[in-house]
Amino acid sequence: MPGLLSYGAPPPSPPAALEVVKEGVLTADGTEQELVAVAxxxxxxxxxxxxxxxxxxxxxxxxxxxxxxxxxxxxYRRMEYAGPQEDPVLHLLVKVARHGFRVTLHQFEGVPKTFEYCFYKKL
Structure with a gap:
């Protein structure tokens, strides 16, 4: 029995190799806080x-x-979120950065929370 590939479907792509740049947990303090800065x-x-x-x-x-x-x-971009999130994991993508890429988080209202994060780069 022929497989899907015989019907013109492209071969599956292997997952991209990723390297962890930084991960952790940030406790908000009411200021704009850096999650990651890389070059x-x-x-x-x-x-x-x-x-x-x-x-x-x-x-x-x-x-x-x-x-x-x-x-x-x-x-180049600022995004605001208020209250509980229906989809609570925010996925960020920077197409390409050469000289530097930085992400900050600022909790400016409410009781300070902790925020888990992880950043990767494609190899």
């Missing part, structure tokens, strides 16, 4: 868990890049 040409991925957020909590996650090696951090 080097790569494709970066990140996961942040917002599962401990409750009614009254507000969080901002900001993404930054450096355009040149000596450059300043430039924010």
């Amino acid at each position: 080097g040409l790569a494709e970066y991925y990140g996961l942040i868990s917002l599962d401990r957020m409750t009614v009254g909590d507000k969080v901002a996650v900001s993404l930054y890049v450096k355009m040149t090696a000596e450059g300043e951090w430039k924010r």
Whole structure:
């Protein structure tokens, strides 16, 4: 019996090799806090868990890049989340960053929470 590949389906792609850049747990303190800051040409991925957020909590996650090696951090995206999240794991993808990639978290309302996170780069 012929398999799916014989019907023109592309062969399955192997999973990309990933390397952990940084992982941990951040306890919010009311300021903008850095989760990760890295340099080097790569494709970066990140996961942040917002599962401990409750009614009254507000969080901002900001993404930054450096355009040149000596450059300043430039924010290119800020996302706000309020209260409990239906899908509490935030998946971040930076297509490519060469001179620097940075992610911050700022809990600006509510009782301070802890946030688990993990960042990877594609090899």
